[in-house]
Amino acid sequence: MLGLVSYLVFFAIVVLVFAIAVLGLNLQWGFTGLFNAGVVGFYAVGGYTLAILTAPPRPEFLGGLGLPFVVGLAVAMGTSAAAAFVIGLATIRLREDYLAIATFGVAVVIQLVALNFEALTGGNLGIAAIPRPLAGWFDSPFAYNGFYLVLMAVAVGTVYWALERMVRSPWGRVLRAIREDETAAVSLGKDARRFRLQAFVLGSMLVGLAGALYVAFIGYVSPFDFLPIVTFQMWTMLIVGGSGSNRGAVLGAAIVWGLWSLSGSLVARYLPSELQTQGGALQVILIGLILVLTLLFRPRGLIGEAPIVSRHLEDH
C-alpha cells in the first residue's frame, strides 16, 4: 500500500508540473486565442536554464555554475519570458494557424539548438547530476518526494490564484475581447498587439517555470525531454480539461497524464503475455480512443469556460 502511495505522490508531482505549463497555455489559447504550437520550446528553455545554472561545474561545459535552486528558477522564468518576448515581437501579429506554424518552427529550432550546442547543453548526452533542491535534508526518497509535492502544490496554488485574479480583472476581459473579436476590441481603443504580446510572454514564462521545476525534480535534462509530442500532450490536457477555465487546465493535466500512465498499467496487466510486445501500440490506440470519446461527448472539455464575464453581473 505504501508503494501505491509513493507512486501516487510521484505521479501527482508530474501532474502538477504539467498543470503549471497548461495554465500558461490556457492564458495564451484559452483566454487570448493565441495558437502556440511551440509550447515545448519554452518548456525546454526553462528546463535548460535551470540545469545550466545549478548543475555542478564540469570542465567540458560552459555552464554548470552551481548556483542555488531559487536563482535557477528565477532566471529560468526570466529567460523563457525573454525568449517569448523576442519571438513574440516577430510573430505575434500572425493570426491563428500562421502563429501556430511559426511557434512550432521555433520549438523545433530550440530543440535542435539543445541537441547541437554541446558546450552549453551537453548535446545529446544532456546534463546529468543536477542537484535536487534541499535533497540533503531528507533521508528517504519518499520523504523527499513528499516535500517536492508540497512545493509543487504551493507553486500551482500561487499560479492558479494569480491567474484567476488576472483573468477576472479588466486586463483579463480585454484578452477575452481580443479572442472573441479583435477588430471590435481595437475599435474600443485597446492596443490588441500589446495585450497579445503580454499574454504570450506571461504564458510562456509559466511554461518555462514548469520546465525548470521538472528538470530540478528529475535531476537530468536532455533533448529527448522536449520532443514535439510534449506540445501535443499539453494541448490535449487543455482541450480535455476545458480551455478558458483554469480549473479545467489543472484537471486536464491530471486526467490526460493519468490516461497515459493508466493505459500503460492496464495494458501491462491485462494483455496476455504473448501479446505484450504489441502492448505499446495498443496503449497508443487506447489513448487516442478515449480522447476522441471525450471530445465527442464533452466538446468544450470537462470543465468549460464559466459564462460569467464580470463578478458584478453575478448578482442578477
Add this chain to the structure above:
Amino acid sequence: MRIDRGLFTLAAAIALVGALGPMAEAQPACPVKLGGILSLTGSLGAIGKPIADSARLAVEHVNAAGGVKGCPIEFILRDDQGQSTVGVDAAKNLVDVQGVPAIIGAISSGVSLPVLTSVAVPAKVTMVSCCSTAPTFTTLAQEGKTGGYFFRTLPTTKTQAYGAAKIAAERGYKKVAIIYVNTDFGVNLAKDFTRALQKLGGAVVLSIPYQENQPSYRAEVTRALAATPDSIYLVAFPQDGATLAREWISFGGTQNIILNNALRADQFLKAVGARFLQNAYGMDNAQVAGPSVDAFNQAYQAKFGSPPNGPGLHTVYDAVAVTALAMQAAKTLTGTEIRDNIRRVTGPTGTPVSTGVEGLRRGLELLRGGQAIRYTGATGPIQFDAYGDVSGPILVYRFKDEQIVTERVMTLDEVQALFKQIDG
C-alpha cells in the same frame, strides 16, 4: 443520464484500482516479478519491438528451465514511447506499485539516465540495459552516483569505434569522412573513431552529423563529397542509413564504406543492394561463434522464423538471463542483493553455462547448489567492470551474395590489446 454517469465513474474507479493497486489478497511468493522498460512505439519502436520479443524469449527460457527460486518470472513490460517522462513514470510504477527488484532497459540513453538517477538509484533497484551506449553512465558510476545499480550488456561505443578504426587502418584508408546520426550514440562513436584512427595512422577529414527521419540527405552527402575522402564511415540506423548510402553512391561517392553495428540488418542490405556494398565492412559486437551463440540463434529462429539480425537482440537476451541468474543467486529478492550477485554469475572463475533452456537450467541448478557460474551468453562471455560496463569481442561483417556474412572475429584478448594500443 445521472445514473449512467455514476456507473461510468464507478467502473472507471474500479478499473483504476485494478490497474494501479496490488490485489487485496496476500501476495504469494510466485511469480517472481521482473520489470522491463523498452521503446515499443515512438522513434525507436521499429528496433524496440524485436528487442522486446527477444527479452520475452529469454524469460520463456528461464521459466522453462524451472524459473527463479522455483517460481516462474512474470515479466512486466512497459512502453516508454521514446519519451523520458513516460519512461520515468513507468519505472516508478514498476518499482513502487509492482515492487520489481530489477528492471531491464531502457533502449535510449535519454530514457535510461533519468530512470536510473530519479527512480532506480533512490529505490535501490538494479537496472540492466541492453542498448544504452552513452558514456555518461560510466562517468556517473565513477563519481559514485549510480550506487553500482547500473549494468549494460552491450560493449560501450568505445569498443565499436575502436573496432571500426581498426578496420579502416587495416584496409589502408587515410582520409575518412564520417556521416553520423546526431544522437548520443552517433556523437560518441564519431569522437572515439576519430581519436582511434589518428593513433592508428589515418585521419578523419570531415565528420557530419545528420538528423533522423529526413526524406533526403543530399546536403550532408554533398558536403562529404567535397572533402574527397578515400572512404566513408557511416554511423546510422537501417532506414536513414539506406537513404544515405544510396545517395552517397548515386552521387559518385567511394564504395569503400565502413558501417556501424545497426546497419547489420537485412532491411539495409535490401534497400541499398548488395552489388553496391561489395567493399563495405562493418563491425558489430560480440556475436562470436560458439555453442552459446548458436543456441540463442537457433532458439530465436525457431520462435520467430527469421535469424536474429538487428541491434539489441542478443544483448537484451543476456540482460534478462544475467538478471534472472543473479536473482536465483541472491539470498533475498532485493535490488541490492541482485546487484551484488551479478558478478557472481559472470565471474571468470565460475563453471561456464550457456544460453537456451538447457544452459539456463544447468546454471540455475549449479546456483541452487551454491556454486559460482560463468554465464556465457548470446554475445559470448560477458564480464562487467567496476562501473557495470562490458567490453567484448568484435565481429567484422560484410555482404556476400545478398547475405550478411561474418568476415572474422576479434577475440576479447585482441580487443583488449587494441584498447591498450589506442588508450596507452
